[in-house]
Amino acid sequence: MSTRICVPRDATALALGADATARAIESEARRRGIDITLVRNGSRGMFWLEPLVEIDAPAGRIGYGPIKAADVPALFDAGFERGNVHGLRLGPVEAIPFFEKQERLTFARVGVIDPVSVEDYRAHGGFRGLENALAMSGEDIVKAVTDSGLRGRGGAAFPAGIKWKTVLGTDSPQKYVVCNADEGDSGTFSDRMLMEGDPLCLVEGMTIAGLAVGATQGYIYLRSEYPHAFRALGEAIANAYAAGWLGPGINGTSRRFDLEVRLGAGAYICGEETSLLDSLEGKRGQVRFKPPLPAIKGLFGQPTVINNVITLASVPIILDRGAEYYRDYGTGRSRGTLPLQLAGNLKHTGLVEKAFGVTLRELLYEYGGGSYSGRPIRAVQVGGPLGAYLPESQFDTIVDYEAFAAIGAMLGHGGIVAFDDTVDMLEQARYAMEFCAIESCGKCTPCRIGSTRGVEVIDRIRAGFEREKNIVLLKDLFETMRYGSLCAMGGLTPDPVRSALEYFPEDFEVRA
Amino acid sequence: MARRTAAQPVSAPRDLLPPDISAKVRAALHANRDRPGALLPVLHAVQDSVGYVPDDAVPLIAYELNLSRAEVHGVISFYHHFRTHPPGRHVVRICRAEACQSLGARALEAHAKKTLGIGFHETTSDGAITLEAVYCLGNCGCGPSVLVDPDTLHARMTPEAFDALVGELREVAK
Numbered sequence: 001m002s003t004r005i006c007v008p009r010d011a012t013a014l015a016l017g018a019d020a021t022a023r024a025i026e027s028e029a030r031r032r033g034i035d036i037t038l039v040r041n042g043s044r045g046m047f048w049l050e051p052l053v054e055i056d057a058p059a060g061r062i063g064y065g066p067i068k069a070a071d072v073p074a075l076f077d078a079g080f081e082r083g084n085v086h087g088l089r090l091g092p093v094e095a096i097p098f099f100e101k102q103e104r105l106t107f108a109r110v111g112v113i114d115p116v117s118v119e120d121y122r123a124h125g126g127f128r129g130l131e132n133a134l135a136m137s138g139e140d141i142v143k144a145v146t147d148s149g150l151r152g153r154g155g156a157a158f159p160a161g162i163k164w165k166t167v168l169g170t171d172s173p174q175k176y177v178v179c180n181a182d183e184g185d186s187g188t189f190s191d192r193m194l195m196e197g198d199p200l201c202l203v204e205g206m207t208i209a210g211l212a213v214g215a216t217q218g219y220i221y222l223r224s225e226y227p228h229a230f231r232a233l234g235e236a237i238a239n240a241y242a243a244g245w246l247g248p249g250i251n252g253t254s255r256r257f258d259l260e261v262r263l264g265a266g267a268y269i270c271g272e273e274t275s276l277l278d279s280l281e282g283k284r285g286q287v288r289f290k291p292p293l294p295a296i297k298g299l300f301g302q303p304t305v306i307n308n309v310i311t312l313a314s315v316p317i318i319l320d321r322g323a324e325y326y327r328d329y330g331t332g333r334s335r336g337t338l339p340l341q342l343a344g345n346l347k348h349t350g351l352v353e354k355a356f357g358v359t360l361r362e363l364l365y366e367y368g369g370g371s372y373s374g375r376p377i378r379a380v381q382v383g384g385p386l387g388a389y390l391p392e393s394q395f396d397t398i399v400d401y402e403a404f405a406a407i408g409a410m411l412g413h414g415g416i417v418a419f420d421d422t423v424d425m426l427e428q429a430r431y432a433m434e435f436c437a438i439e440s441c442g443k444c445t446p447c448r449i450g451s452t453r454g455v456e457v458i459d460r461i462r463a464g465f466e467r468e469k470n471i472v473l474l475k476d477l478f479e480t481m482r483y484g485s486l487c488a489m490g491g492l493t494p495d496p497v498r499s500a501l502e503y504f505p506e507d508f509e510v511r512a
Numbered sequence: 513m514a515r516r517t518a519a520q521p522v523s524a525p526r527d528l529l530p531p532d533i534s535a536k537v538r539a540a541l542h543a544n545r546d547r548p549g550a551l552l553p554v555l556h557a558v559q560d561s562v563g564y565v566p567d568d569a570v571p572l573i574a575y576e577l578n579l580s581r582a583e584v585h586g587v588i589s590f591y592h593h594f595r596t597h598p599p600g601r602h603v604v605r606i607c608r609a610e611a612c613q614s615l616g617a618r619a620l621e622a623h624a625k626k627t628l629g630i631g632f633h634e635t636t637s638d639g640a641i642t643l644e645a646v647y648c649l650g651n652c653g654c655g656p657s658v659l660v661d662p663d664t665l666h667a668r669m670t671p672e673a674f675d676a677l678v679g680e681l682r683e684v685a686k
Contacts, residue, residue, distance in 0.1 A: 186609030282551030349653030
C-alpha cells in the first residue's frame with residue numbers, strides 16, 4: 001500500500017523550504033522505488049518544526065521536523081516512511097506538548113487533511129453542519145449561532161447571531177454574505193492558516209450563513225499579500241462546485257449559494273468592514289458612516305452579513321455538534337475557543353487554539369518557550385497595530401475580551417507579538433502613528449492629520465524639545481483621535497502610544 | 513457640460529497606448545467588465561499582465577466601466593498595490609510591521625536601502641530590483657519576512673541572506 005506523506009503548503013512552511021522538501025521526497029522515493037502519495041496539507045501551527053513532514057501511519061501521524069531537502073536521503077535511509085527512528089523524528093504529532101494541550105475546534109482539520117479535497121473534508125466530518133442547516137429554517141440556524149455565544153473573531157467581538165438576525169429580518173430580493181479575509185494585523189495569521197489548511201470549512205460556514213439569512217451570493221475579500229491562500233481557496237471552491245456543494249442545488253436540494261474570491265490591493269483600512277464593502281464595490285476603500293449598518297444596507301446597498309474568516313469557519317462545528325457543545329468552552333461572556341497566534345520574538349511561534357481563560361504568561365512561556373533571542377521579554381503587543389503594549393506586570397491577565405478591556409487593552413484578532421529588551425518603545429510608539437498616517441483612508445481629520453501630528457510630536461519629545469509640553473500635547477491628541485475619529489483606525493491608534501508612554505516612560509526621557 | 517445619455521453617447525477616448533499594451537488592457541476589461549464592482553478586478557488583471565497600470569489606460573478603463581477618469585485615478589492612487597510605472601525585473605517587498613520589527617526588520621530595511629542605493633517604491637539603476645514596503649505577509653512567526661515577485665516568501669531574513677538573495681535575483685533574468 002502506498003504510504004501517505006504530508007508536507008505543508010502553508011505559506012510559512014513554504015518560506016522555510018517546504019516545496020524543496022516535497023520535491024526531494026518525491027524524487028528520492030522514485031529513485032528508490034518506494035510507493036508514496038504526497039499530500040500538501042496545511043500547517044499544524046508549530047513553526048519551529050517547519051517544514052514538518054508527517055507519515056500517515058496506521059497507528060497515527062508520525063512527525064519529522066524540521067526537514068530540509070538535504071535531510072531527505074538520510075530519512076529514507078532510516079526508513080522514515082515506515083515511521084522508523086531518526087534524529088529528527090518527533091513521534092506522534094498530536095502528542096507534542098505544544099499541540100496536545102490545545103483545544104482545536106475551528107482548526108480541527110488544519111494540518112490533518114488535504115485542504116482542497118472534498119472527499120478528505122467529508123471523511124473528517126466536513127459538511128455535516130451544512131447538511132443539518134439544509135434541513136433547518138433560517139430562524140433556527142440564527143438561533144443556534146446566537147445560543148453558541150459566538151462573537152466576531154475579527155477584533156470587535158460583536159455577537160454573530162445578532163448580526164445575522166438583523167439581516168434575516170431585513171426584506172430584500174438580494175442579500176450578501178461577505179467574508180472579511182483582509183487579515184492585516186501584524187502578528188496574526190490564523191485566517192491565512194485556515195484558508196490554506198482547511199478552506200472548505202470557510203466555504204461551508206459561508207454557505208450556512210447564506211442559508212440562515214437568505215443570501216445567495218458570497219464574496220471572500222482576501223488581501224493581496226496572501227497569494228498562497230488565494231490559490232488554495234480557488235482550488236477548494238472549484239472542487240466544491242464540482243462536487244455540488246456550491247452553486248444551484250446544494251447537495252441535491254433546491255437551495256443555491258455562489259461564492260467568489262476578490263482580491264484587495266494593499267490597504268490596511270479595508271479590514272474595517274465598511275471600507276471593505278466600498279472596496280468590493282470597486283471604489284476607494286473609505287470608511288462609511290454608520291448607520292445604516294451593513295446588515296441593513298451593506299454591499300451594493302443590500303443587507304449583508306459581514307464576518308471574519310475565523311467567525312465563519314467556527315459556524316460548521318456549531319451546526320454539527322450543537323450550540324451547547326461550543327458554548328461549553330470558554331469563560332464568562334467569552335464563549336468557545338480562540339485561535340491565538342504567537343508571533344515575533346518567541347522561540348516557539350505558531351497557532352494555539354484554546355478555550356478562553358489561559359493567561360498571557362502561559363502563552364508566552366509555556367507555549368512560546370520565552371524569547372527567540374534568549375533575552376528577557378520586555379513588551380508584548382496584543383491585538384495588532386492598534387493594540388496596547390503590555391509590560392511584564394500585566395502578563396497574568398486572562399486572555400478574554402472582558403479581562404483585556406479591563407486593563408485598557410484589546411484582544412482583537414488574537415495576535416500576540418513579543419519584543420525582547422532591545423526594543424525602543426518610543427520608536428514603537430512613533431511607528432504606531434506613522435502606520436496610521438500611511439494607512440488612514442483620509443475621510444476624517446483626526447485620523448488623517450492627527451497621525452501625522454503624532455509623529456511630529458513624538459519626534460520633538462525624542463529631541464528633548466519642550467518635552468513636558470509636548471507630552472501634554474500628545475495626551476491631548478489621544479483624546480482627539482479617540483473620540484473624534486470615524487472608525488477604530490484613528491480611534492485606537494492612541495492605544496499603543498499611550499500604553500508605551502504609560503508602561504515604559506523611561507524610553508521617553510531625553511536621550512544623551 | 514453635456515451629460516452622458518443614451519441620446520448623446522460619449523465617443524470612445526483616443527487610444528494612446530502602444531498596441532501590445534492596449535490589447536492587454538482590452539483583454540482585462542473584456543474578461544472582468546461585467547462583474548459587479550469590476551474596477552479592482554480590472555486593475556489587478558491589467559497590472560498582472562502589463563506589470564503596471566499605465567496612465568494612458570485610465571481613459572479607456574473609465575470609458576468602458578462608465579466611470580469618470582477621476583474615479584479611476586482615485587482608486588489606482590488609493591491602493592498601495594497598484595503602480596503606474598513599470599517595475600524592475602524583480603519586486604522585493606520587505607515587511608515593516610511589528611512582528612518583523614521584533615526580529616530585526618528595521619535593521620534589514622536600513623541595510624536593503626543602503627546596499628541597493630534606493631528607497632521604497634524605487635528601482636535600482638540596473639533595472640533589476642524594485643523595493644517595496646509591505647505591512648504584514650502573515651509570516652509573523654518567522655520574520656523578518658520578504659516577498660519576492662508574486663509569491664516567493666522568505667523567512668528569517670538577515671542582511672547577509674538579503675545580499676545573497678539580491679545577488680541571485682540579479683543573475684536570473686525574469
